[in-house]
Amino acid sequence: MRVLVINAGSSSVKLRVVEPDGAVGHRADLDAPRGRPAAGELEATAIRLAHEAGGVDAVGHRVVHGGPDFTGPTRVDPDVLARIDRLTVLAPLHQPPALAGLRAVAEAMPDVPSVACFDTAFHTTMPAAASTYAVPSRWRAEYGLRRYGFHGLAHDWGSARAAELVGRPRESVRVVVAHLGSGASACAVVDGRSVDTTMGFTPTAGLVMATRCGDLDPSAVTWLTLHAGVPAAEVDHALDHESGLLALAGDADMRRVLGAAEAGEPDAAAALEVWVHRTRAQLAAMAAAAGGVDVLVFSGGVGENAPALRRRVVAGLGFLGLALDPDADTAAVGGREGDVSAPGAAARTVVVHAREDLVIARQVEEVMVAATRST
Template sequence: MRVLVLNAGSSSVKLRVVEADDTVAHRADLDAPHGQPAAGALERTVTELVREAGGVDAVGHRVVHGGAEFTGPTVIEHDVPERIERLRVLAPLHQPPAVAGIRATTEALPGVPAAACFDTAFHATMPDAARTYAVPPRWRTELGLRRYGFHGLAHDWASTRAAHLVGRPIEGLRVVVAHLGAGASACAVVGGRSVDTTMGFTPTAGLVMATRSGDLDPSAVTWLTRHAGIPTGEVDHALDHASGLLALAGDPDMRQVLAAGAAGDDAAALAIEVWVHRARGQLAAMAAAAGGLDVLAFSGGIGENAPDLRRRVVEGLGFLGLALDPAVDRLTVDGAEGDVSTSDAPARTVVVHAREDLVIARQVRQILAER
């Protein structure tokens, strides 16, 4: 089955035609400021790409938030787009572009079956102890306040790929995935199932990111609004768009922050220290949630292409049995993958190229085959 995979993000739309053997035959990327490509651009691109491919059998859409309702891939029919759109309050940056992408491809490819694949769905296997906040019952039951987790498609791929790279079956394997990019999260995966993750009710929680703060004392928000007089909307915007590396170093791009730090910029050096400190602590927490560690998998733009950061993170996690071989580790850039551990390290460290597109294509094939 040939699948058109559409990943509609908050600033771009990525389209991939994935063949039955998982090769990507055709691709296109569109700029989408504020989640919206130019009027008609997506429909035209979809039509052209499908024509070049000689047609497609199905379409797969990445959707960030499935809430408590969507816990697996779902065929897009009837009122599914409307139900997805109702979750925009939980992911206001990502849900509208996803729904717009669904409607655009439905118009461009009438009659072609489609399915939605949710980033939150992989974390539906987390135990109650991991997903439950210690807050009043009404907040949890009526308002749905819980830890959902995100980047599930990436964590699914990286944990499975990590098992392959170390030559071990996924069953029983304890993998911690560090998916590190502009958005970043870590996940504890045992036997291929998520048991904990660093993001929570929203993608703001957890690690330090490009413009997101990561974990923050919740009382700091009420203090900022009630005592410092900062409007709630301004605080909300700052935590997602004006925090993280941008707030610490003046630049959201880790490549620029690393270059500035190497040139002696004190603010950049501090930003890197904060980023590394938070990564070490939360990766260790994920190892604890997994009951130990067999494999640490780095993925994402930073995870795959910043060997100095990998080294600094792993150096602080030696007590988990991790040790990098620097000569091997520096070879894994520009999409290369592999085990970068020393030969005698009890726990392995691998670099995995993120491939959410293949997970989506496989989920689409599976859900349509079950109909």
């Protein structure tokens, strides 16, 4: 089955045509400030790629938040689209671009079926101990307040690919995946199943990100609104759009923050200290949730391309049996994958090129094959 994959993020839209053998024959990356490409650009690009590929059988869309209802990939119809729309408040950076992509493709290619593939679905295997918040039961029952987790498509791929790289069956390995980019999260995967992750009810929780704060004392929010007089809408916007590296270093781009720190800029250096400290601590927490770690995975734009940061993070995790080979680590950039562990390290560290497109294509095929069998 040939699948057009659309991955709409908060600053770009990636389109890939995945062939039946998993090869990517045609691709395009669109600039999309605040998740929106230029008017008509997505529709025209989708049509062009499908034509160049000789047609596509289905379109797969990455959707960040599936809420409590969407626990697996789902064929898109007007009702599904409306239900995804209602979840926008829980993922304000990513849900609108995904919805725009779903609607644009439905209009441009009405005869091609679309399937929504949800980042939250991978984490439905988390035990109640990991997904439950200690808040009033009415909040949990009426409002669905729980930890959902995100980046599931990336964590699914990263954990599976890591097992391949170290030559172990996925069903018998404990993996901690650090998916580090503008958005960032870590996940504990045991025997191929998510057992814990750092993001929560929304993608704001967990690690320090480009513009998101990560973990924050919830009473800080109520104090700001009730006692400092900061409007709730202002707090809500700031936690997603004006926090993280941007707030600490004055720049949301990790590459520029690294350069500024190397040039002796004190705010950038301090921002990296915070970032590394939080990343180490939460990776260690994921290892604890997994009952130990056999393989640590770095993926995502930062995870794949910042060897200096990988070394700083792992330098504080030696108690987990992790250690890096500096030469192998330095070489693993620009999409190059591999085992970057130091010789003799008790646990392995690998760099994995994130391939959500292949996970989405696989899920789309599963949905379409199941639909064919049921008719």
